[in-house]
Amino acid sequence: MNASTSRQPRRGGRSESEPPPGAFNPAAIRADFPLLETTAHGKPLVYLDNAATSQKPQAVLAALVRYYSNLNANIHRGIYQLSAAATAAYENAREKAAQFIHAPSAREIVFVRGSTEAINLAAASWGQGHVHAGDEIILSEMEHHSNIVPWQLLARRTGARLRVLPITDAGELRLDELENLFTPRTRLLAITHISNALGTVNPIREIVSQAHARGVPVLVDGAQSAPHIPVNVRDIDCDFFVFSGHKICGPTGIGALWARREILDAMEPYQGGGDMISSVTFEKSTWNETPYKFEAGTPNIAGAIGLGVAIDYLTGIGMDQIERYERELLAYAREKLSAIDSLRIIGTAKDRAAVISFVMDGVHPHDIGAIVDGEGVAIRTGHHCCQPVMDHFHIPATARMSLAFYNNRQDIDRLAAAIEKVKEVFV
Amino acid sequence: MSDLRELYQQTILDHTRKPRNFREMPDANRAADGHNPLCGDKLKLFLKIDDQGIIADISFVGSGCAISTASASMMTEALRGRRVAEVAELFAKFHDMVTRPLDEQQETEALGKLAVFAGVREFPVRVKCATLPWHALQAAIKKDHVPVSTE
Numbered sequence A: 001m002n003a004s005t006s007r008q009p010r011r012g013g014r015s016e017s018e019p020p021p022g023a024f025n026p027a028a029i030r031a032d033f034p035l036l037e038t039t040a041h042g043k044p045l046v047y048l049d050n051a052a053t054s055q056k057p058q059a060v061l062a063a064l065v066r067y068y069s070n071l072n073a074n075i076h077r078g079i080y081q082l083s084a085a086a087t088a089a090y091e092n093a094r095e096k097a098a099q100f101i102h103a104p105s106a107r108e109i110v111f112v113r114g115s116t117e118a119i120n121l122a123a124a125s126w127g128q129g130h131v132h133a134g135d136e137i138i139l140s141e142m143e144h145h146s147n148i149v150p151w152q153l154l155a156r157r158t159g160a161r162l163r164v165l166p167i168t169d170a171g172e173l174r175l176d177e178l179e180n181l182f183t184p185r186t187r188l189l190a191i192t193h194i195s196n197a198l199g200t201v202n203p204i205r206e207i208v209s210q211a212h213a214r215g216v217p218v219l220v221d222g223a224q225s226a227p228h229i230p231v232n233v234r235d236i237d238c239d240f241f242v243f244s245g246h247k248i249c250g251p252t253g254i255g256a257l258w259a260r261r262e263i264l265d266a267m268e269p270y271q272g273g274g275d276m277i278s279s280v281t282f283e284k285s286t287w288n289e290t291p292y293k294f295e296a297g298t299p300n301i302a303g304a305i306g307l308g309v310a311i312d313y314l315t316g317i318g319m320d321q322i323e324r325y326e327r328e329l330l331a332y333a334r335e336k337l338s339a340i341d342s343l344r345i346i347g348t349a350k351d352r353a354a355v356i357s358f359v360m361d362g363v364h365p366h367d368i369g370a371i372v373d374g375e376g377v378a379i380r381t382g383h384h385c386c387q388p389v390m391d392h393f394h395i396p397a398t399a400r401m402s403l404a405f406y407n408n409r410q411d412i413d414r415l416a417a418a419i420e421k422v423k424e425v426f427v
Numbered sequence B: 001m002s003d004l005r006e007l008y009q010q011t012i013l014d015h016t017r018k019p020r021n022f023r024e025m026p027d028a029n030r031a032a033d034g035h036n037p038l039c040g041d042k043l044k045l046f047l048k049i050d051d052q053g054i055i056a057d058i059s060f061v062g063s064g065c066a067i068s069t070a071s072a073s074m075m076t077e078a079l080r081g082r083r084v085a086e087v088a089e090l091f092a093k094f095h096d097m098v099t100r101p102l103d104e105q106q107e108t109e110a111l112g113k114l115a116v117f118a119g120v121r122e123f124p125v126r127v128k129c130a131t132l133p134w135h136a137l138q139a140a141i142k143k144d145h146v147p148v149s150t151e
Helices: A008-015 A026-031 A058-071 A081-100 A115-130 A149-158 A175-181 A204-213 A261-266 A301-317 A319-338 A365-374 A387-392 A409-426 B002-007 B010-017 B066-079 B084-099 B109-122 B124-142
Strands: A109-112 A136-140 A161-165 A186-192 A218-221 A240-244 A255-259 A277-280 A285-287 A343-346 A355-360 A380-382 A398-402 B030-036 B041-049 B055-063
Touching: A058 A081, A058 A301, A081 A109, A081 A255, A081 A301, A109 A115, A115 A149, A115 A186, A115 A218, A115 A240, A115 A255, A136 A149, A149 A161, A161 A175, A175 A204, A186 A204, A204 A218, A255 A261, A301 A319, A319 A343, A319 A355, A319 A409, A355 A365, A355 A409, A365 A380, A365 A398, A365 A409, A365 B002, A365 B066, B002 B109, B010 B066, B010 B109, B030 B124, B041 B066, B041 B124, B055 B066, B066 B084, B066 B109, B066 B124, B084 B109, B084 B124, B109 B124
Parallel strands: A136 A161, A136 A186, A186 A218, A218 A240
Antiparallel strands: A109 A255, A240 A255, A277 A285, A343 A355, A355 A398, A380 A398, B030 B041, B041 B055
């Protein structure tokens, strides 16, 4: 296993347990995920916290073991075969990441730890050259803290200010307000594709086109869209797009920042260190080319390779198939949960994906989470890193179920039954 | 569910539904906020400590889960009329009860009704909920006559 393993990511996602081509087979898919066979409190686990992180198919787990067993070497500059093979596998994963979001070139993909680091990188490196005192950055009220705080830090460093596009009580963007937020000082619009707290799918093309009409570049937070819908950055026409590997069945600690080549080329490096330089003397260093100038130090090689395999796995099923299946399942879940009296769904936007946030009369979300956990059902409770959203709805927290393509109607039924237990305890 | 019943005792649920001493205290001479950002629990604790160092009055307001609300409610009942000097030891005992394994438990007699929170021990993620009001209490006591503002 040497030369052959270097090509393994290309085949890896499909070699282990391939769902039948062309047919969406939920039972076969479920069997690919070892963790879904485990129990919680002695009951078969129902995992409905996919917006936080996804489970991993066997193919990804096997790829990590294969990498460390057969291919582990530091990448780039290694003269020996093993290093060259590891480099090829790592760069092959970059190709897959680019194809996954239909980026024009893999050279526009910067590997990072995840969406959070990607946004921090953009805020630090792009912000440094483009955002100055008095400039403005537009965000929305439904952003995850990771698409708020990096810009706040940038604003504090530079004297820029943040402007916020509000949401409606349905959890939709107030697009009628967007035009009013643009000023000659607007430098960037940073906005989420899909809300992790509400499930709202934003009309991203329309937003980008409106911003571009004002000459304002757009960063799209794709942490919640990459797992659920086909993403095409050329079609969206955004300038930056970020996503996390661990939310799309890949390992933790790997994700990607995509930006247009000319933007990346003009950006300053993020961190300094090995691999990101072209030459170093004590007087002056010059930078490696894009994307390497943003990848200082030994990167998460295994993570990137695992991400490549995860992408193979998802595209093997088909993101359009995943979207269709999840929409049906979400409709079923909405119907089931809406039928529970004393339960109120937060976020009723027309276009939603994968997420249902809810509250219950007289029961704190934390208690809902604890009791459904006792029934073997994992959901998240809290503010979901979206305190401004909670403030909008005047609630301290919500309970949130978020699904993936490996969930099924039985999972939703188990959640609904567990919520009945909540009522038993508290009513 | 047996474990969960240990956690959600009837006494606890009763205090959650009808928290005692749930009110602002305009003439308090100590106050502090307790905040658990993880679950969004927020409470404000009010104290009136007299010249003898006795807790003459204690109350709270805020929103939280069943465990933090009941803990705050029962804490206020347990502490009214007690000496401030006793608080540290009582909290230490309470903290032990909700965090240490059963076989390492000290006697919990001193805790009186608060012993109902012993079930929290089986749910480590809920320790923060049960101890939130106690942390706010300690902060309030440490503060030197902080005027209660509406913030």
